[in-house]
Amino acid sequence: MNMLRSLSIAAAACCLFVALPARAQDVPPPGIVVRGEAQKSVAPDTAVIEAGVSNFAKSARAAAEATNLAIGKVLLELKNAGIDGKDIQTSQLSLQPQYADRPGPSEVTGYVAKNIVSVRVRDITALAGILDRLMVAGANEVRGISFTVSNASKLLDEARTEAVADARRKAEIYARAAGLTLGAPVSIAEDSGPGVMPMRKMAADLSAGAQVAPGEQSLNVSVTVNWGVKAQ
Numbered sequence: 001m002n003m004l005r006s007l008s009i010a011a012a013a014c015c016l017f018v019a020l021p022a023r024a025q026d027v028p029p030p031g032i033v034v035r036g037e038a039q040k041s042v043a044p045d046t047a048v049i050e051a052g053v054s055n056f057a058k059s060a061r062a063a064a065e066a067t068n069l070a071i072g073k074v075l076l077e078l079k080n081a082g083i084d085g086k087d088i089q090t091s092q093l094s095l096q097p098q099y100a101d102r103p104g105p106s107e108v109t110g111y112v113a114k115n116i117v118s119v120r121v122r123d124i125t126a127l128a129g130i131l132d133r134l135m136v137a138g139a140n141e142v143r144g145i146s147f148t149v150s151n152a153s154k155l156l157d158e159a160r161t162e163a164v165a166d167a168r169r170k171a172e173i174y175a176r177a178a179g180l181t182l183g184a185p186v187s188i189a190e191d192s193g194p195g196v197m198p199m200r201k202m203a204a205d206l207s208a209g210a211q212v213a214p215g216e217q218s219l220n221v222s223v224t225v226n227w228g229v230k231a232q
Helices: 002-024 060-080 124-137 152-177
Strands: 031-042 046-057 088-099 108-121 141-148 180-190 195-198 217-231
Touching: 031 152, 031 180, 046 060, 046 088, 046 124, 060 088, 060 108, 060 124, 108 124, 108 141, 124 141, 152 180, 152 217
Parallel strands: none
Antiparallel strands: 031 217, 046 108, 046 141, 088 108, 180 217, 195 217
C-alpha cells in the first residue's frame, strides 16, 4: 500500500516537471516597449449654446408666466433662424423662492423662474448671428458656448494609425542601436482615452454684434506597443 502511494507521488512530481516548460512558453518573449503618439488639429464645425430666460416676480405664477412667454419668443426665433427642433433641448427648468438677505426669520421676497435650452448650431458661420437673434428675442442668460468636431471618430482612427507608425519608428531606432531586428508587435494598448483639447481659447463678446472665435481642437492618441525582436 505504501509502495503504491510512493509511486503515485513520484508520478505526480514527474507530471509537474513536464508541465513547467509548457507554462513557460505562455510568457511572451522580451521585446522593445515604446509609446507612439499622434495629434490631429482641426477647426470645430459644431457649436452648442446654453441660453435661455430668467425672470423674477413677486408671485410664483407671475414669474413662471413671464418666463414661459419669453422662452416661447426665443424658441420661435430659433426656428426662424433655421435651427431644427431636434437640435433644441431643455437643459434647465426651475422655479425657486428668493429670500430676504437679512437676519431673522426667512422671508420670501419673490420667485425666480428659469428656462434654459441647449442649442446645437451645425453651421459655425451662423453662430454670431444666432447669438444676436437670441438676445433680441429676449434671452437674458447666455451661459456659454462649447465647440465640437462632428467627424471626430474618423479623425481619431487616422490618429491611431499614425500613433502605431510613430511607435514603429521609435522601436526601429532602438532595435538598430541594440543590433536587433524588429519583429511583429506582441501587444498594443491605447493609453486611457483619446483626448480632445482646445488649441486656442474661445473669444466671445455677448453684447450686440457678438464676435466668436472657435479656434482649433487637438485630437490626441497615445498607444503603448510591445514589439518582438530577434538577433540579426
